[in-house]
Amino acid sequence: MNYWLIKSEPNVYSIETMKQEKTCVWDGIRNYQARNFLRKMARGDLAFFYHSNTKYPGITGLVQVIETEIIDPTQFDPNSQYYDPKSTPENPRWQTVRVEFVEQFPNVITLAQLKQQFTPDDLLLVRRGNRLSVMPVAADIAEKIIGVKTDNC
Secondary structure: OOEEEEEEOOOOOOHHHHHHHOEEEOOOOOOHHHHHHHHHOOOOOEEEEEEOOOOOOEEEEEEEEEEEEEEOHHHHOOOOOOOOOOOEOOEOOOEEEEEEEEEEEEEEEEHHHHHHHOOOOOOHHHOOOOOOOEEEEOHHHHHHHHHHHHHHO
């Protein structure tokens, strides 16, 4: 099993919405490096759910990858902000995954806490200038983050 981190702004799609809906297609990713990480995800992988662009950005919970290699439907919708006119059903450019809610953490593990505990070499998220919305997390770092969640209770 691999670990990942996926970001969403809470006013766009929150952990609370994820909890209510139980599953979702993680669509709208339009960065090639982030898309390539989505392509590497496997069924059963876990992803930390991260709220960005908020007063206290941080990890709010966990989701599990339940389906891979999904063609992102938003790329074909001219009314979507994620529409890509260069993408066609015969040659789609954007793939994604379906994730399932696992848990909401009792407290947010803030970016400030993560920066205190991890170096940029440990966790890509804390690297200066990093804006990726999907990124890998090493297993040993993931276990430490889960430990922080437990300590935060």
